Amino acid sequence: EFAEVYCKTNMATSILADGYTCNLGSNRHNMELSKNRAAKVKEYLVACGVPADKVEIAAHGEDMYGKLDLTKQEDYRRVNITVK
Numbered sequence: 001e002f003a004e005v006y007c008k009t010n011m012a013t014s015i016l017a018d019g020y021t022c023n024l025g026s027n028r029h030n031m032e033l034s035k036n037r038a039a040k041v042k043e044y045l046v047a048c049g050v051p052a053d054k055v056e057i058a059a060h061g062e063d064m065y066g067k068l069d070l071t072k073q074e075d076y077r078r079v080n081i082t083v084k
Helices: 002-009 027-047
Strands: 015-019 055-059 079-083
Touching: 002 027, 015 027, 027 055, 027 079
Parallel strands: 015 055
Antiparallel strands: 015 079
16 A cells, blocks of 8 residues: 555655564574565555656664563564655
8 A cells, every 4th residue: 555655645755664673683694584574565666657767775683682661572573664
């Protein structure tokens, strides 16, 4: 639904997919995992019709672990989408 609405109303804006992870594993692994999560979201949005040049990705690895107001470790395994 998000991609469909975006394509109809917000094409002048861009999308940022921020990948996060928890603190399990090495920092290198977590950075790659965060990057892959964000890339998969971009891949999905593009498959739904969003132009690839409108979707940016960012990866945070475990750098943000404990800095977000989340209660469970698994809640950090996420991608946040921001329309800019």
